Amino acid sequence: xxxxxxxxxxxxxxxxxxxxxxxxxxxxxxxxxxxxxxxxxxxxxxxxxxxxxxxxxxxxxxxxxxxxxxxxxxxxxxxxxx
Amino acid sequence: xxxxxxxxxxxxxxxxxxxxxxxxxxxxxxxxxxxxxxxxxxxxxxxxxxxxxxxxxxxxxxxxxxxxxxxxxxxxxxxxxxxxxxxxxxxxxxxxxxxxxxxxxxxxxxxxxxxxxxxxxxxxxxxxxxxxxxxxxxxxxxxxxxxxxxxxxxxxxxxxxxxxxxxxxxxxxxxxxxxxxxxxxxxxxxxxxxxxxxxxxxxxxx
Ligand SMILES: [Zn+2]
Numbered sequence: 001x002x003x004x005x006x007x008x009x010x011x012x013x014x015x016x017x018x019x020x021x022x023x024x025x026x027x028x029x030x031x032x033x034x035x036x037x038x039x040x041x042x043x044x045x046x047x048x049x050x051x052x053x054x055x056x057x058x059x060x061x062x063x064x065x066x067x068x069x070x071x072x073x074x075x076x077x078x079x080x081x082x
Numbered sequence: 083x084x085x086x087x088x089x090x091x092x093x094x095x096x097x098x099x100x101x102x103x104x105x106x107x108x109x110x111x112x113x114x115x116x117x118x119x120x121x122x123x124x125x126x127x128x129x130x131x132x133x134x135x136x137x138x139x140x141x142x143x144x145x146x147x148x149x150x151x152x153x154x155x156x157x158x159x160x161x162x163x164x165x166x167x168x169x170x171x172x173x174x175x176x177x178x179x180x181x182x183x184x185x186x187x188x189x190x191x192x193x194x195x196x197x198x199x200x201x202x203x204x205x206x207x208x209x210x211x212x213x214x215x216x217x218x219x220x221x222x223x224x225x226x227x228x229x230x231x232x233x234x235x236x237x238x239x240x241x242x243x244x245x246x247x248x249x250x251x252x253x254x255x256x257x258x259x260x261x262x263x264x265x266x267x268x269x270x271x272x273x274x275x276x277x278x279x280x281x282x283x284x285x286x287x288x
Binding site: 003004005006008009010011012013016018036037039040042043044046047048049050051052053063064066067068070071072073074075078079 | 102108136139140143185190197198200204221225240245280
């Protein structure tokens with residue numbers, strides 16, 4: 001019989017469809033009787049959705065300004081006679 | 083006609099870069115950084131990608147004189163970024179240590195009793211609120227911060243698999259890990275992010 005800890009251990013494999021039918025069956029059986037694990041699994045699924053939607057457009061302005069500074073330094077060094 | 087104009091503009095820009103003209107660099111940085119970030123993000127998380135792109139621009143200051151113009155400037159810049167990212171991942175692999183030892187994150191493992199039952203179960207359901215989670219700016223900032231603290235290979239595995247939706251075999255290839263190691267990396271990274279979101283949801287603190 002699958003314990004809560006075992007379910008948490010294989011939770012990602014379950015969500016990604018990496019378990020075989022026997023393992024899937026024991027997960028389903030456990031979920032049928034355990035509300036805590038249902039909540040955990042739902043929340044872990046929400047976590048993956050969050051990662052999928054995580055955008056990185058922010059802070060691009062700041063990045064460009066940092067690059068300007070570092071390029072200016074590098075240019076100053078490059079101008080120096082050897 | 084259009085490409086002609088673009089080619090001329092690019093040639094002019096390249097002349098400016100070779101002459102080490104600061105304004106030419108400012109223009110090039112603005113034109114090409116978004117594309118370079120996209121390439122870097124293919125391999126790395128946001129913070130590491132920013133590092134790599136910054137370093138690449140510093141390299142370009144001297145390397146532009148070796149640029150032969152056989153490929154376009156964009157292609158050349160993207161190749162520099164990709165090579166740097168691959169090197170960085172290769173270095174990170176040498177640090178592979180206990181990351182594969184157990185699929186269960188220690189912080190989460192503590193929350194079970196000796197019989198393997200929840201002692202401190204999740205208190206809230208947020209599966210239905212995924213949209214609201216995505217819209218939450220403070221949570222996204224927090225996510226950035228925590229992604230930055232993940233071990234490099236966990237972070238890359240998560241970004242490639244989750245944010246970029248790469249297939250498992252591609253991710254294994256890029257990271258040079260086995261399929262079973264990838265499973266552990268992904269699960270460990272997800273648990274850490276899960277714990278972070280949980281803390282944020284319950285306390286509003288990152
Ligand atoms: Zn359970």
